[in-house]
Amino acid sequence: MSKINIYIIERNIVGCATAEEKSVLHSWxxxxxxxxxxYFRMKNIWDCCRIKGYSQDEIRREWELFAKKISAIxxxxxxxxxxxxxxxPWMRYAAILAITMGLTWMTLWLLESPQQTSxxxxxxxxxxxxxxxxxxxxxMILADGSNxxxxxGTTLEYPLDFNVNNRQVILDGEAxxxxxxxxxxxxxxxxxxxxxxxxxxxxxxxxxxDDYVETALFEGSVRMQTQxxxxxxxxxxxxxxxxxxxxxxxxxxSDMSKKWAWSNNHLIIDGERFEDMARTxxxxxxxxxxxxDNELKNDRYTGKFVYNEDIQQVLKVISxxxxxxxxxxxxxxxxxxxxx
Numbered sequence: 001m002s003k004i005n006i007y008i009i010e011r012n013i014v015g016c017a018t019a020e021e022k023s024v025l026h027s028w029x030x031x032x033x034x035x036x037x038x039y040f041r042m043k044n045i046w047d048c049c050r051i052k053g054y055s056q057d058e059i060r061r062e063w064e065l066f067a068k069k070i071s072a073i074x075x076x077x078x079x080x081x082x083x084x085x086x087x088x089p090w091m092r093y094a095a096i097l098a099i100t101m102g103l104t105w106m107t108l109w110l111l112e113s114p115q116q117t118s119x120x121x122x123x124x125x126x127x128x129x130x131x132x133x134x135x136x137x138x139x140m141i142l143a144d145g146s147n148x149x150x151x152x153g154t155t156l157e158y159p160l161d162f163n164v165n166n167r168q169v170i171l172d173g174e175a176x177x178x179x180x181x182x183x184x185x186x187x188x189x190x191x192x193x194x195x196x197x198x199x200x201x202x203x204x205x206x207x208x209x210d211d212y213v214e215t216a217l218f219e220g221s222v223r224m225q226t227q228x229x230x231x232x233x234x235x236x237x238x239x240x241x242x243x244x245x246x247x248x249x250x251x252x253x254s255d256m257s258k259k260w261a262w263s264n265n266h267l268i269i270d271g272e273r274f275e276d277m278a279r280t281x282x283x284x285x286x287x288x289x290x291x292x293d294n295e296l297k298n299d300r301y302t303g304k305f306v307y308n309e310d311i312q313q314v315l316k317v318i319s320x321x322x323x324x325x326x327x328x329x330x331x332x333x334x335x336x337x338x339x340x
Contacts (some may be wrong), residue, residue, distance in 0.1 A: 003074045004028040006067050009039060010060075013046050028072075033163070037069045037143045044140075078232070097157070126286075127157045127170070133287025145180040152283040152321040153207065174205040176263045179220075190215075193241050194225040202233075203259050209279065213241040216259035224248075267305045274299045274324075285311040286331075293337035296324060 011017040012025050028154065031130045045062050054062070067073040084286040128178050130150070138150040144163040150156060154173025159166045168187040179186045181199030190206035193213045201221025206213045215233065216313045220302060222233040228246055233239060236256060253259070261268045267284055269277050275297040278289040291297050301322060305314050311333070314327045325340040 002008075004035075006063060006073050006075050009042055009073070010063070014042055029043045031053075031145075031319040035072055036130055037163075038073060039144050040141065042066065078219075116298075126160045128160055129155060131155045132173070133204045133286065134283045137262070139263075144182060144184075146186065147178040149260075151262055152177065152286070169309075171204055171206050172208055174203070174207065174259050174262070177201070192227055192243065192246070196223045196225070197221065207279075207283075211243050213243065215239045215241075216253070216256060218256055218260065261304075265306055269301055269303050269305075271300050271302050273297065274301060274335075275300055281314065283313065287311055287333055288331060289333045289335060291335045296335070296337045299323075 005072060008017065008021045008025055011021055016030055017025065019227075037105070040325060042063060046059065048333045054165045064075050067075050069091060075078070079271075096246060107147050123294045130140070132150045132152060132155045134298075136152055138154075140148050142148060142151070142158065142162060144167060146167075148169075149154065151174035154171070154175060156168040156173075159168065160228075163182075163185065167182065167184050168189065171190075172188045177188065179197055179199050183198075185196050185198060187197075188204055190204050190213050191208075193215070195204065195215060196301045197220060200222060201218040202220070202222055203216045203218070204213070205215075215222065216238045217235050219235055219268070224231050224233060224239060224240055224241075226246065226248060229248060231239070231248065231249075231250070236254075237261065240251070241247070242249070258268045267280070269280070272280070275291060278291055281287065282289050299322065301315065301318060305317070312328065315333070315335075319325060319338070324335055325338045326336075329332045
């Protein structure tokens with residue numbers, strides 16, 4: 001069979017495919033990489049439309065527009081079409097709750113039209129941009145099978161022909177990568193830092209509001225390049241690149257689990273300045289925090305929280321052990337020094 005019916009893909013993604021349909025889909029995916037690429041693109045469209053509240057007909061129209069460009073997918077309706085994409089009321093409310101409360105992993109794609117980044121205009125490489133807003137976290141699987149966990153307030157760009165001859169992604173924010181081995185190097189561009197690997201497990205933090213880029217290597221090997229130097233990282237190392245000074249600091253960490261804890265919905269604050277901690281809490285919970293006392297901004301705090309604790313619970317714990325008080329006004333939080 002050279003083509004697959006679009007509704008078999010639909011039924012598999014929404015979890016109602018029969019064993020026979022799953023077998024057909026598996027054979028189709030194994031046939032070639034183009035089929036696998038098409039499937040992942042359709043999965044991304046589904047995730048985007050579901051979270052944004054599209055109706056069943058609107059989702060189908062988006063899929064059919066994409067499928068018309070793919071010769072390996074046929075759109076001819078079949079009798080199973082009426083059974084596909086059934087979104088029960090409880091599923092709709094669950095999705096709304098996930099967005100409102102932020103108590104679960106979700107894939108929130110703000111899919112923009114293909115674009116060319118400033119670094120790739122000369123090569124005319126078209127990039128897709130994925131953005132995860134504050135208050136959310138996300139996970140995706142790239143076309144080569146690499147897993148990427150995206151922290152709150154993160155933007156990831158990747159080429160539309162990813163895994164054909166280019167496995168480069170551009171990161172603004174924080175992401176944890178488990179890279180599938182390949183002859184084609186996997187590259188992460190994080191501002192002035194460029195990381196190149198063939199297959200490994202690592203975490204990169206590069207928020208544009210931070211004055212540093214931090215890379216933690218859990219498994220494998222990573223080559224890091226900056227404007228001034230180049231080094232090879234080993235497992236257990238954390239490298240911090242200071243953007244303003246253009247300096248690199250290498251540290252050996254005994255407990256690396258702290259560096260990927262956020263991908264398991266654990267927020268670990270390890271001796272951070274209050275001002276830095278406030279920026280982390282803003283991204284984590286999707287709030288705005290103002291610290292009115294300059295002395296308090298430089299105080300340090302250590303603690304561990306889980307994602308199902310709301311911001312008020314977190315602030316209660318922090319205020320119980322530190323000289324601070326807080327006031328919540330809607331989405332705004334004001335933190336000040338506690339006078340004793």
